[in-house]
Amino acid sequence: MITGFALIGAGLFGERHAQAYSRHHAVDFVSVCDLNADRAQAIAAKYGARRWTTDYREVLANPNVRAVSVATPDHLHREVAVACAKAGKHLLVEKPLATTVEDAEAIVEAARRAGVMLMVDFHNRVNPPMAQAREAIRRGDIGRPAYVYARLSNTTAIPTEMLKWAGQSSALWFLASHMIDVVRWMLEDEIVRVYAVGRDGILKRMGVDTTDFHVATVEFSRGAVAVFEHAWILPRTHATVKDLKLEILGDGGAIYIDASHNRTIEVYSAERATFPDVLAPPTGEHLTGFVLDSIAYFVDAVTRGTPVLATGEDGVAVTRAICAIIASAKTGAPVNL
Known part of the structure; x- marks a missing residue:
């Protein structure tokens, strides 16, 4: 089953998510979002995403996107992650889940209320x-x-x-x-x-x-x-x-x-x-090993209903x-x- 995934936050580690999505047979890599337009466009082109944008709301409004990686700076996870959950998108949030307990709990609660999956990328x-x-x-x-x-x-x-x-x-x-x-x-x-x-x-x-x-x-x-x-x-x-x-x-x-x-x-x-x-x-064109494996756990959870690698509660x-x-x-x- 091919499913639409998107990336919000295309920095150094966000690029690893793009690498992983571009390589996974079950992923339709729909969109890349970053505040830096040149970066968003470059990562989308490099890894075959169909769209790019500087506004995460465009990602969430796209009906072809079923799941999202949030790889923004650590202290900025809450706004984007909560919005993703409210839009009904399954969530993979880079570690740490948040930099305050209040923010971490808000993300978990938003995912629970929306009935979407939430995984924290504790890839170790x-x-x-x-x-x-x-x-x-x-x-x-x-x-x-x-x-x-x-x-x-x-x-x-x-x-x-x-x-x-x-x-x-x-x-x-x-x-x-x-x-x-x-x-x-x-x-x-x-x-x-x-x-x-x-x-x-x-x-x-x-x-x-x-x-x-x-x-x-x-x-x-x-x-x-x-x-x-x-x-x-x-x-x-x-x-x-x-x-x-x-x-x-x-x-x-x-x-x-x-x-x-x-x-x-x-x-x-x-x-x-x-x-x-x-x-x-x-670095390089071919991401392998446990970093790829961790993101693949999220893809499997979304497409096959398998357990996530680490839960929101783990993140809290x-x-x-x-x-x-x-x-x-x-x-x-x-x-x-």
């Missing part, structure tokens, strides 16, 4: 090492999880060059949203208490008004403790744009993941070493946890959820 749930870790935990390979250490950080290139709206975001929204979700999903448990610290100054001196890093200690309802560490100040000489580590200690074993790069291929020149990502290439839980981390870092006191 289909990142192979993460998925295998969850299965190992469910099998009991490490016993009962007791302690988790999760780190996902980026070089300064992300906030200073890649994200024009970095001043309205942070490493928490951009990165911790991934790791908080994946740890909740692996442990199948909810966060009940957080204590966090954060510091700023480095990025502000570089012209970006956001926090350099946060470190949070998080307690789960069944007793597990996790430490989340997220920074936007890795040096540009770092071999890869990200540093991703995950350690899970149980009463019967342990899991260690280093997904900073997969080491499948290493390229050494006279100037530097690089580790091209073959699991989810960030992550937003609530990050808001608590921010509050704790500001006050210096623990926050109960």
